[in-house]
Structures are given as C-alpha cells and as structure tokens.
Amino acid sequence: MHDVSIHWYRNGLRFHDNPTLLDACQQSKTMLPLYVIDPEVPFAQTQGLRPACIRANFVMESIQEVDKKLRNMNSQMIVILGKPKQVIPEVVALFGASALYYEQEAAAPIRKADAEILQELKSKVGKDCDCKGYPTHSLHPMELYLSKCKGNVAPSSYGAFTKIFNNLKVPKEVEEVTQVPPLPEDALRKLKDKFGEQFRMPTLEDLGYENTKEKLKNRAKGGIDFIGGEDAGLKLLRYMMSRKQWVATFEKPNTSPNALKVDTTGLSPYVKHGCVSPRTFYHELSKVYAQFNSKEISKPPVSLHGQLMWREYNYLMGYSTPNFHQMADNPVMRQIPWDDDPQLLSVWENSQTGYPFIDALMTQFRETGFLHHLGRHAVACFLTRGDLWQSWEKGAEVFEYYLVDADWSINNFNWQWLSCSAHFYQYFRCYSPVAFGKKTDPDGTYIRKWLPMFKDMPSKFIYEPWEAPLAVQEKCGVIIGKDYPYPIVDHKIVSKDNMSRMKEAYDSQKNGLPMPESQPVETNEKRITFADSSNSDDASHEPDSKRRKK
Structure with a gap:
C-alpha cells in the first residue's frame, strides 16, 4: 500500500473499466490525480504539432468532467501547465510519491516521450518511485x-x-471506480506554493487558441455534437x-x-x-x-x-514499425517520388480545388473535426495518387491537426493505405471527385449544405459547375473563375498520368532501380486560387505555422 501515489492522466478519461485508475485507488492511501498540459503544444501526439481548437476543446471538456466527478468524491483533478518531463519529477519529489500510475500508449512518439520522462524521473528520485504502466488503451x-x-x-x-x-x-x-483516495495532506497549498499560476484549470485562450466561439460554432453541424x-x-x-x-x-x-x-x-x-x-x-x-x-x-x-x-x-x-509516420526508413513503405507544392496542399485544405464534392468534404472536416471514413478516403486519394500527387505525410499532418478523433497509428496507417504507399497496392482503383459522390447523393444535397453558394445550382451541374452555361451560373450567383475556382487539375488526365507514375515507382523498386524523379502534375492555367490561411482555423503552411510550436 502506497502512502502517496500519482495517477497520471492522458487518455483514459473515464471511471468505468479503467484498470490503471482502479489499481491506483486500491493500492494507495492518498492519491494525486494529475494532468500535465504543455501550453505550447497542448494535447500533442506528434512532437511539436498542436491540435485545432475542436480537439483541444473536446479534451478540455473531458478533463473538466473528470474533475467534476473527482470533486464529488472529495478529490479533484490536479492540472499543471508545463513540460511533463519537468513537472512529473517535481510533483513526485514534492509529495514523496512512491508510485506513478499511467496508461501506456502504442504510438511511437508518445512512447518515446514517456521513456524520456521516466528516465528523468529516475535520475531525480532514483528507485523510490515505482512506475506502473498499463497497456489498456x-x-x-x-x-x-x-x-x-x-x-x-x-x-x-x-x-x-x-x-x-x-x-x-x-x-x-473491471469494476467502475466510485471512490478515490483523498489528496495528500495540504496538497493544494503545496502545489500553489510550488507551481503558482501553472497550477490551474486553463481555458482554451490560456492555451493560445483565439476566436474559440467562432471556431466551435459549427461543431454539431455534421449531425453529432462531439461534447x-x-x-x-x-x-x-x-x-x-x-x-x-x-x-x-x-x-x-x-x-x-x-x-x-x-x-x-x-x-x-x-x-x-x-x-x-x-x-x-x-x-x-x-x-x-x-x-x-x-x-x-x-x-x-x-x-x-x-x-x-x-x-x-x-x-x-x-x-x-520503425519510422511509421514517414516514408523514409520505413520498412513497410513503397518509395514514391511525391511532389512538394505547398500551394496545392493549401488549396486542398481550404476547399478551393474546384471540385465541389472534395471542397464540401474538406469544409465539413475543418468545421466539425470529423468526416465519414469514405469521405476521408476520397480527399486523401485526391491529395495523393488520385490528383495532386502530394505526399501522404503532408495530408496526415493536416488530418492530425483538425480531426477530433485523430489517432497517430490509425491516421498514418490510413494515409499509407489510401496513397497506395503500404498495406494496399491496387493503385488503379481511384476515387473520382465527381462520380463517387453522385452514387449516394445524385442531387448534391450534401454539397448544398456545406457549400451554400451552390444551393440553387441545378443537380445536373452541381458536381461539375464549370460545365454549367454562363447564364445558369449567373442565375445561381456563382461564376466559375470568379466566385468559385475552376478545377485545379483535370481529373481525367492527371489520374491516368498518376497511375503511370505509380506503376513506374512500383516497377523501379521491384527491379532494384533508383526511385523515379518527381514531376509536378499539370494544373489548370485558368485556376484562381481563393485559398486564404485566415479562413482555415488558424492554420497555414508557413514554417512558423500555428500547427507547430513556434
């Protein structure tokens, strides 16, 4: 029985079936429920990569609910702002905790960070603290x-x-936790004396998020309000x-x-x-x-x-899998000579591809933090092997930023699959940005919801508005090339070209030849780029982007 233990929360924000929390409660006389938030990169999965406001809000709401339930059990969530590598050894030393309970992660970057934290803890307190990791996620x-x-x-x-x-x-x-041990004696005063303003339940604004009300206003528009x-x-x-x-x-x-x-x-x-x-x-x-x-x-x-x-x-x-998040030095990956065009990436992210189905999907994605898996397939294929020939790594980073359910292993696996870089190799099976959406929504009701500029566009043209006569465009109030861009690429042409490029890349590796050189896709000369980072939930692709810690 430990006189003082710490239950370190990351995931596992629940009381039902929580083996880590249950053992901490049953094996401790007093317990400190601890959540450490790095205010520079809160809730990051990949080192240095911040999530968008919607996911940060979801996690904060989850933490606040755990805190409320703990208070009903005469405890509370101890939230400290700082680097976990620094904060956790300090909290352990402050209370002389003899055990640290935490839920282990499968994701490589988190495991790496955990190893560094535990090594730092060991160097500060030696073997006096028993670190108990549970692989229960x-x-x-x-x-x-x-x-x-x-x-x-x-x-x-x-x-x-x-x-x-x-x-x-x-x-x-395991049984639900309905009672927790009390906090260590005089815990709140000691924490306040030690950490000052770092010891508090932060707001999203405290974590660097701006215009949060505006960014959260459409989170339920997709049919579920992810509280x-x-x-x-x-x-x-x-x-x-x-x-x-x-x-x-x-x-x-x-x-x-x-x-x-x-x-x-x-x-x-x-x-x-x-x-x-x-x-x-x-x-x-x-x-x-x-x-x-x-x-x-x-x-x-x-x-x-x-x-x-x-x-x-x-x-x-x-x-x-070593280096699972990247193409280089990843043993399961096909090496594909992807292009690197930040403008094409931005056009895709900001719903300016000129294909209403793709742009509607990306609008729902940004505004709600969620997208149906087949919608994710369609936009991922479009960015990579289908149309724009951009690296899946870039797409995976955009997804990790926005998605409320972003999960490092699943996200990288799916992008590898959809780009035919690993796990799935039928590159000749390609999602059409026109035909695919028509199968289940021929009238374009989904497009009208997420791109209301097309609310009056006849169903005949809603997936291909550039085909509408000018008189129809004028009547609908959407002039292609002025109010909405021309298609960034011609799918019928580039999809065939990209299939040839995939075949060449596959064949070169099969025959032990060097990887083919990258050749940019042919974009539409009539395109007008409407993408503006100010409309993209505080994201941009500049090196000092708010996605990344500055």
Whole structure:
C-alpha cells in the first residue's frame, strides 16, 4: 500500500473499466490525480504539432468532467501547465510519491516521450518511485500480439492479424471506480506554493487558441455534437446499441460519405481519448450479436467488431514499425517520388480545388473535426495518387491537426493505405471527385449544405459547375473563375498520368532501380486560387505555422 501515489492522466478519461485508475485507488492511501498540459503544444501526439481548437476543446471538456466527478468524491483533478518531463519529477519529489500510475500508449512518439520522462524521473528520485504502466488503451497489449507473431514481426495483412486476434480472449471489464483516495495532506497549498499560476484549470485562450466561439460554432453541424467526456460517450454508446438490427448488420463500406448526419457510430473520438473503454465497446457489441442468428450478423472486416480489430492492427503496426509516420526508413513503405507544392496542399485544405464534392468534404472536416471514413478516403486519394500527387505525410499532418478523433497509428496507417504507399497496392482503383459522390447523393444535397453558394445550382451541374452555361451560373450567383475556382487539375488526365507514375515507382523498386524523379502534375492555367490561411482555423503552411510550436 502506497502512502502517496500519482495517477497520471492522458487518455483514459473515464471511471468505468479503467484498470490503471482502479489499481491506483486500491493500492494507495492518498492519491494525486494529475494532468500535465504543455501550453505550447497542448494535447500533442506528434512532437511539436498542436491540435485545432475542436480537439483541444473536446479534451478540455473531458478533463473538466473528470474533475467534476473527482470533486464529488472529495478529490479533484490536479492540472499543471508545463513540460511533463519537468513537472512529473517535481510533483513526485514534492509529495514523496512512491508510485506513478499511467496508461501506456502504442504510438511511437508518445512512447518515446514517456521513456524520456521516466528516465528523468529516475535520475531525480532514483528507485523510490515505482512506475506502473498499463497497456489498456487497446483490447490487448501490443507485446502480447507480437509474442504470437512469427519472429515477433507484425503480420503484413489484416487477415493474418485476425487469426492471431481470434485466438485471444478480450479481457473482461473491471469494476467502475466510485471512490478515490483523498489528496495528500495540504496538497493544494503545496502545489500553489510550488507551481503558482501553472497550477490551474486553463481555458482554451490560456492555451493560445483565439476566436474559440467562432471556431466551435459549427461543431454539431455534421449531425453529432462531439461534447467531450465519459457521460456523452456512454450516452452515445447506449443509443447506438439500442439500434440492434443496425448494429448486427452494420457493414462499414455500405455507409454513406455524404450523409447529412453521421452514418457510423460516431464513437471514435470517445474511444480515442479514453472516454469510452474499447473493452466496454467490444463487449456491448457482443451482447447485441448474441441476440441474432450468426448468419444475420455481419463479419469482420466490415462489422463493428471488425472496426475495433482494425484499430488493434493499426496500433500494432504503429507500435512495431520503425519510422511509421514517414516514408523514409520505413520498412513497410513503397518509395514514391511525391511532389512538394505547398500551394496545392493549401488549396486542398481550404476547399478551393474546384471540385465541389472534395471542397464540401474538406469544409465539413475543418468545421466539425470529423468526416465519414469514405469521405476521408476520397480527399486523401485526391491529395495523393488520385490528383495532386502530394505526399501522404503532408495530408496526415493536416488530418492530425483538425480531426477530433485523430489517432497517430490509425491516421498514418490510413494515409499509407489510401496513397497506395503500404498495406494496399491496387493503385488503379481511384476515387473520382465527381462520380463517387453522385452514387449516394445524385442531387448534391450534401454539397448544398456545406457549400451554400451552390444551393440553387441545378443537380445536373452541381458536381461539375464549370460545365454549367454562363447564364445558369449567373442565375445561381456563382461564376466559375470568379466566385468559385475552376478545377485545379483535370481529373481525367492527371489520374491516368498518376497511375503511370505509380506503376513506374512500383516497377523501379521491384527491379532494384533508383526511385523515379518527381514531376509536378499539370494544373489548370485558368485556376484562381481563393485559398486564404485566415479562413482555415488558424492554420497555414508557413514554417512558423500555428500547427507547430513556434
């Protein structure tokens, strides 16, 4: 039994099925619930990369809810602004804590940072503090998976991974934490004396976010208001599980990228930030499946169980693959000679490609921090191998910045997949920025919602407004080349050219030849670039961008 312990929060912002918190409570006489926020790069997953306002707000709401519940248990969340590498050893030393409980991460940059923090802690307090890491942010520990893999190497396909997964039993949930140990004696005074103004619950403005009301005003426009916290997450989980037939027959490819409301569970932000336990989600699904004949139930990889298994596989790849976040020195990557054109990246990010379907998707993405997975597929393909031939690494950074559910391993895996750089190699299968959206929304209702300038555009032209006669454009109040740009590229031409470039890159590696040189895509000479960083949620692509710590 520890006289004083610290429960260090990052994810795991919940009281149900939280093994780390439960053990800390059961093994401690007093406990300090601690969250350290680096005000320069709050809630960063990749070193130096800030999230946009929507994700920062989601995490802050989740922290505030945990604090409220802790106060009802005669404790509180201790929030300190500073570098975790500096703050954690100082807090341990201040209270003479003999144990530090924390939830381990699979993401390589966080594991690297954790190792540095623990090494710093060891150098300051020696062996006096027992550091207890719990691999409970996934269904199983990554090391358990690797122990089942040949040569401790992660399988190269999802199918091979499922064979390993299916031979393991998902752990049961642990009991909910309803009482916590008290704070150490005189803790609040000691913290105030030591840390001063660093010891406080910050606002978004304290963390460097500006115009927050404006940036958050449309967060519910996509159909779900992603309010942070365990209560909102469990409420959404209960609602989704009440739709039993939908749950049992769910097949992710059959959902719609341009539905006006979220066409999947919408639980990904809550699972990512640990507001909802992945084990709770998995077992709740099992309860629903048990009420149906096995022939009626959809199966992995497209089922909801299958989606959680994809998460596990993505985590395993991110955990075990060196340099997983980049093309260079990444052993699973095909080397592709991507272009590097910041203007094309900005045009794509800021909904100025001239393709209304792509621009509507990117508008929803920026304004809500969320996008249907097929919408993510369409815009990722467009940026990379489909049209603009820009590196998936650039796209992954934009996604990590905006998405409320941004998850390092999953984000990088999906960008590698969609760019045909790894995991998926059928580069001749390309999303059309015109035809794909028409399949599920021929009238362009989704486009009208997110790009209201097209509200009066006839359905015949809404996916290709440049084809509308000038008289039609004038009547609708949208003149192409003046009010809305011409297409940045001709998809029919560049998609074929890019397929040839992919084939050349693949063949050169197959034959041991040097990687082909980059050749910029041919852009439309009539294009007018409307992109303006002032309209892009405080983002730009300059070296001193607010995405990155200055």
